[in-house]
Amino acid sequence: MHTLVVTAAVIFKGDQVLIAQRKKNADHGLKWEFPGGKLGYGEEPREGLRREIREELGMEIEVGDIFEVVSHLYGERHILLLCYSCRWLGQAPETRDCKDFRWLTPEEMTGYNFTEADLPVVQKLQRRTNWAR
Ligand SMILES: Nc1nc2c([nH]c(=O)n2[C@H]2C[C@H](O)[C@@H](COP(=O)(O)OP(=O)(O)OP(=O)(O)O)O2)c(=O)[nH]1
Numbered sequence: 563m564h565t566l567v568v569t570a571a572v573i574f575k576g577d578q579v580l581i582a583q584r585k586k587n588a589d590h591g592l593k594w595e596f597p598g599g600k601l602g603y604g605e606e607p608r609e610g611l612r613r614e615i616r617e618e619l620g621m622e623i624e625v626g627d628i629f630e631v632v633s634h635l636y637g638e639r640h641i642l643l644l645c646y647s648c649r650w651l652g653q654a655p656e657t658r659d660c661k662d663f664r665w666l667t668p669e670e671m672t673g674y675n676f677t678e679a680d681l682p683v684v685q686k687l688q689r690r691t692n693w694a695r
Pocket residue numbers: 568569570588589590595596597598599600601614641643677678679680
C-alpha cells in the first residue's frame with residue numbers, strides 16, 4: 563500500500579478555469595479533471611506540474627500557491643491531490659495527452675463528469691464565485 567501523489571493545475575483566465583478530459587483508455591477514462599499528473603520520485607511538485615502541463619497541453623504556466631489538497635481513496639488506491647492556483651501565460655492549449663479541454667466558469671462545471679477526487683475542488687471554486695457577488 564502506498565499513496566500516489568498527483569499534482570493538478572487550477573489555471574485561471576479571467577473568470578474561467580481550464581479543465582481537461584481524460585483519454586478513453588486511461589484510468590477514469592473520459593472523466594474531466596484539472597490537468598496534471600503523477601509526481602515523479604524526488605520531483606519538486608511545482609516543477610512536476612509544469613512538466614505535466616507541457617506534456618498534456620503543450621503550454622507553459624506559472625504555478626502559484628496551493629488552492630486545495632484532497633486525500634481520496636479509489637477503492638484501495640490512495641491519492642493525494644495537490645491542486646495549485648496557476649496563471650495562464652497566454653498560450654493556446656493543445657490536446658497532446660488528453661481527449662479534450664474547456665475553459666469554464668465554476669458554475670458551468672456542474673454539468674461535467676469529474677473524477678471523484680476533484681469534487682471538493684469544484685465546490686471550492688463555486689463557493690469562491692458566490693462570495694465574489
Ligand atoms: N491529473 C489529474 N489526475 C487526477 C485528478 N483527479 C484524480 O482523481 N486524478 C487521478 C487520475 C489518475 O489515477 C491519477 C493521475 O494520473 P495521470 O494518468 O493523470 O498521471 P500521468 O500523466 O503522470 O500518468 P501516466 O500516464 O504517465 O501514468 O490521479 C486530477 O484532477 N488531475
